[in-house]
Amino acid sequence: MNQSELQKAFNNFKANDQLKKKLKIFFTIGCLGMVLVGGLILWAGVATVQQVAKIGSNVNVQEQVENLKGGIPKIPAIVKVGCWEKVQSLMSIQVWLETPLGENITTLQNACFGTDSK
CATH class of the missing domain: 1.20.5 (Single alpha-helices involved in coiled-coils or other helix-helix interfaces)
Incomplete structure (x- = not known):
């Protein structure tokens, strides 16, 4: 202009x-x-x-x-090394669709707390 x-x-x-x-x-x-x-x-x-x-x-x-x-200081260190990687792998919805709910929770429990619920 x-x-x-x-x-x-x-x-x-x-x-x-x-x-x-x-x-x-x-x-x-x-x-x-x-x-x-x-x-x-x-x-x-x-x-x-x-x-x-x-x-x-x-x-x-x-x-x-x-x-x-x-x-x-009295709280025990209950979180293991592989816990964070397992949590990140379970963030995908595909994992929850392919494997049963109980199995995913069990593997997460084993990775983070080291307990065997079998």
């Missing part, structure tokens, strides 16, 4: 009052929508921070976290 075509298009836009009115309404609604969404995001953030602060100040939660911290 050259300069004269742009000038003509701008003049046509200036002369079209209905188009200007529609654009004003569109931009006004868009701005109000952005202000509303921004306010909702701020409200959700503040409400989340308040909820987390309330949960963190709860005495029962603090006791449970302390108990968990103290109990972690």
Whole structure:
């Protein structure tokens, strides 16, 4: 587009009052929508921070976290080396369709916990 075509298009836009009115309404609604969404995001953030602060100040939660911290060294290492590979192989739906459900669960149990359920 050259300069004269742009000038003509701008003049046509200036002369079209209905188009200007529609654009004003569109931009006004868009701005109000952005202000509303921004306010909702701020409200959700503040409400989340308040909820987390309330949960963190709860005495029962603090006791449970302390108990968990103290109990972690006592938990035995039950997961074997081949467990993760077996879990990944069972992520395919084809494996579940080809072999029976009980067999898949048994092999997963053997790989992760080393138990023989036979």
